[in-house]
Amino acid sequence: xxxxxxxxxxxxxxxxxxxxxxxxxxxxxxxxxxxxxxxxxxxxxxxxxxxxxxxxxxxxxxxxxxxxxxxxxxxxxxxxxxxxxxxxxxxxxxxxxxxxxxxxxxxxxxxxxxxxxxxxxxxxxxxxxxxxxxxxxxxxxxxxxxxxxxxxxxxxxxxxxxxxxxxxxxxxxxxxxxxxxxxxxxxxxxxxxxxxxxxxxxxxxxxxxxxxxxxxxxxxxxxxxxxxxxxxxxxxxxxxxxxxxxxxxxxxxxxxxxxxxxxxxxxxxxxxxxxxxxxxxxxxxxxxxxxxxxxxxxxxxxxxxxxxxxxxxxxxxxxxxxxxxxxxxxxxxxxxxxxxxxxxxxxxxxxxxxxxxxxxxxxxxxxxxxxxxxxxxxxxxxxxx
Numbered sequence: 001x002x003x004x005x006x007x008x009x010x011x012x013x014x015x016x017x018x019x020x021x022x023x024x025x026x027x028x029x030x031x032x033x034x035x036x037x038x039x040x041x042x043x044x045x046x047x048x049x050x051x052x053x054x055x056x057x058x059x060x061x062x063x064x065x066x067x068x069x070x071x072x073x074x075x076x077x078x079x080x081x082x083x084x085x086x087x088x089x090x091x092x093x094x095x096x097x098x099x100x101x102x103x104x105x106x107x108x109x110x111x112x113x114x115x116x117x118x119x120x121x122x123x124x125x126x127x128x129x130x131x132x133x134x135x136x137x138x139x140x141x142x143x144x145x146x147x148x149x150x151x152x153x154x155x156x157x158x159x160x161x162x163x164x165x166x167x168x169x170x171x172x173x174x175x176x177x178x179x180x181x182x183x184x185x186x187x188x189x190x191x192x193x194x195x196x197x198x199x200x201x202x203x204x205x206x207x208x209x210x211x212x213x214x215x216x217x218x219x220x221x222x223x224x225x226x227x228x229x230x231x232x233x234x235x236x237x238x239x240x241x242x243x244x245x246x247x248x249x250x251x252x253x254x255x256x257x258x259x260x261x262x263x264x265x266x267x268x269x270x271x272x273x274x275x276x277x278x279x280x281x282x283x284x285x286x287x288x289x290x291x292x293x294x295x296x297x298x299x300x301x302x303x304x305x306x307x308x309x310x311x312x313x314x315x316x317x318x319x320x321x322x323x324x325x326x327x328x329x330x331x332x333x334x335x336x337x338x339x340x341x342x343x344x345x346x347x348x349x350x351x352x353x354x355x356x357x358x359x360x361x362x363x364x365x366x367x368x369x370x371x372x373x374x375x376x377x378x379x380x381x382x383x384x385x
Contacts, residue, residue: 006351023237048243069195079216084138093334122151144173149282150291178249201245205238261289
């Protein structure tokens with residue numbers, strides 16, 4: 001298989017797996033216990049907390065462990081909004097469903113939810129955002145980089161607007177952390193969501209950065225773990241693996257960016273040059289180094305994925321989390337794309353283990369598959385490829 005769906009999930013790093021094994025075998029203590037087994041588990045958690053903090057230039061005490069990106073996003077929205085009933089929440093029209101769905105519930109519960117529009121490249125409209133801020137705004141949540149088209153948002157400009165009005169700012173950075181440099185202190189970010197399995201760590205573990213001084217309510221109550229902000233016995237092995245993944249990503253960040261960007265640029269250039277009727281979606285420059293999102297006119301994206309899978313290539317049309325709902329991409333809709341442009345979309349996302357020879361093979365197979373699908377397409381008369 002050639003795996004080109006790294007935005008959905010990544011292969012666990014061998015050193016990450018190795019770091020986890022002791023906590024799945026002999027070091028199985030509960031970190032809340034005061035005996036030696038418990039103390040060893042607690043120490044391992046605190047080491048991981050520090051490794052994660054270092055990746056984004058935070059303090060260890062500002063890292064709150066969660067079950068993953070979805071819980072981190074939900075915790076940010078509910079944890080802040082419950083302090084200010086019936087206030088205003090501002091987000092964007094292209095957020096992940098882990099932001100949009102809780103926003104819908106908050107709207108039903110009396111909150112005024114404002115969705116900031118984006119341009120045809122997926123960049124949020126800063127003027128509309130600035131004009132939407134008010135004394136009643138309790139939180140602004142704008143993603144760092146879009147999970148479908150890879151556009152990186154102007155986070156420093158957004159935080160400046162929020163900081164000037166003393167409004168807490170949260171960013172879903174699940175696709176961005178470990179792919180591009182992020183400094184929460186320099187950027188002035190108040191809350192930031194991270195997911196382990198997007199950066200070669202295990203699934204089922206994530207974190208929410210909560211800047212010192214930001215007060216949030218817990219959404220999971222019980223034994224008071226994580227300083228009372230997230231109860232439940234900690235998943236020690238996954239936390240250890242998550243910490244190790246962040247350490248590896250931090251040490252190799254420049255090298256990994258170079259590797260992924262080089263492969264992505266080759267992929268984009270070859271596809272646009274060798275396959276007619278294809279366009280690149282998202283911002284041409286301000287995009288994640290591993291993301292390439294296309295529209296293949298006259299072809300259904302789902303058909304492309306099925307055919308690519310038959311040839312041993314794993315790809316997607318967009319968010320893996322929205323596959324079960326079978327709905328058209330809300331991201332491309334918000335960017336003003338037509339039905340045909342949306343249905344012909346394909347997302348190819350690179351990772352640490354992809355090679356240039358895999359890119360060459362993928363393009364050759366794509367040429368063959370696209371021609372085959374277009375030959376039976378109901379749109380074949382409309383286009384002359």
